[in-house]
Amino acid sequence: MAMEIKETDFQKGVKHLSENGASKLPDKYILPVSDRPNVHKEKPDVSKSSLRLPVIDFGVLQGPNRSRVLDSLSCACEEYGFFQVVNHGVPVEVIRRMNDVSSRFFGLPYEERAKYMSSDMTSPVRYGTSLNQIKDSVFCWRDFLKLVCTPLSDVLPHWPSTPMDFREVAATYAKETKWLFLRITEAILESLGLWDATATTPEDDEIMKQFNEGSQLMVVNCFPPCPEPDLTLGMPPHSDYGFLTLLLQDQVRGLQIQHKGKWITVEPNADSFVVNVGDHLEIFSNGRYKSVQHRVFVNPEKPRLSVASLHSLAFNSMVGPSPKLIDERNPRRYKDTDFATFLEYISSCEPKKKNFLESRKLT
Ligand SMILES: O=C(O)CCC(=O)C(=O)O
Numbered sequence: 001m002a003m004e005i006k007e008t009d010f011q012k013g014v015k016h017l018s019e020n021g022a023s024k025l026p027d028k029y030i031l032p033v034s035d036r037p038n039v040h041k042e043k044p045d046v047s048k049s050s051l052r053l054p055v056i057d058f059g060v061l062q063g064p065n066r067s068r069v070l071d072s073l074s075c076a077c078e079e080y081g082f083f084q085v086v087n088h089g090v091p092v093e094v095i096r097r098m099n100d101v102s103s104r105f106f107g108l109p110y111e112e113r114a115k116y117m118s119s120d121m122t123s124p125v126r127y128g129t130s131l132n133q134i135k136d137s138v139f140c141w142r143d144f145l146k147l148v149c150t151p152l153s154d155v156l157p158h159w160p161s162t163p164m165d166f167r168e169v170a171a172t173y174a175k176e177t178k179w180l181f182l183r184i185t186e187a188i189l190e191s192l193g194l195w196d197a198t199a200t201t202p203e204d205d206e207i208m209k210q211f212n213e214g215s216q217l218m219v220v221n222c223f224p225p226c227p228e229p230d231l232t233l234g235m236p237p238h239s240d241y242g243f244l245t246l247l248l249q250d251q252v253r254g255l256q257i258q259h260k261g262k263w264i265t266v267e268p269n270a271d272s273f274v275v276n277v278g279d280h281l282e283i284f285s286n287g288r289y290k291s292v293q294h295r296v297f298v299n300p301e302k303p304r305l306s307v308a309s310l311h312s313l314a315f316n317s318m319v320g321p322s323p324k325l326i327d328e329r330n331p332r333r334y335k336d337t338d339f340a341t342f343l344e345y346i347s348s349c350e351p352k353k354k355n356f357l358e359s360r361k362l363t
């Protein structure tokens, strides 16, 4: 790279570096050999290293053959911790507009994006780079915009005001994904024997009320082209904190999940949502459904964008294994947890070196 790169440049993020013509990856991003993605050098044998996630047809789920889809759903959550939802009912136009406004946001001049930078983890909007730009010793090749979505009317005035249609488009997208999350959650609870779509009880209504009033966070991830993608990652291995994540990824490959001890690339599928089990659902299901580690590799030519919508119970509520899933054969496997415990845990050390879920396991 022609220019000399200073710490202040790293803090400005990877969009800034890539726009300033970085032709070599700065040391700040170079991972130890054992942590590198290893996907660009070898010509991947697609059948071995990539995967089409189990497909959940949402239209069929809402019809007379629901039970068949519930079986596939529970297999997917047990075996992969990931599935894709097709025929999901979120209008294609809502998705297209969200992708479009997100890329226009990242196309704004750096100064405009930087208005939303904050080190306050609870801020309703937070723009930044890497995973934790204060603590990470090695940076990852990712910029992000985090939007707290609950309660929407309180947070909306804090969201970016440029591009002009940002708030309207992102709020519509947030509402649509919340609706889909609630319907998928009903199916997940039913697949665990904890909810019945044909005969809901006051107890069922109460649990869905808690999810309805739960918290939602959206993260727009921007992965610009990277000069030496073999040496770094867009996101290091992690699991998602909440109950479920609904992920919109574009047509550029990048997402990999841990499956049978290997990193497997998830094949993008247009117009579908990738949904994954988060730490809270693993705990709530007493270990039956798996919150699986995943990571993102980056690309030498193509920019990649993803929008993750993360859903959990309200920030102050406790999550523990459902009493109905604990018995003599299945003893309680996790301690109860809440958001404060999580924040305390991740701020105690470099996040990617730690595994919150492991710390919740009873041995
Ligand atoms: O970009 C992706 O495919 C994954 C993003 C992700 O894992 C996250 O935002 O937690």
Ligand SMILES: [Fe+2]
Residues within 6 Å of the ligand: 238, 239, 240, 294
């Ligand atoms: Fe994730």
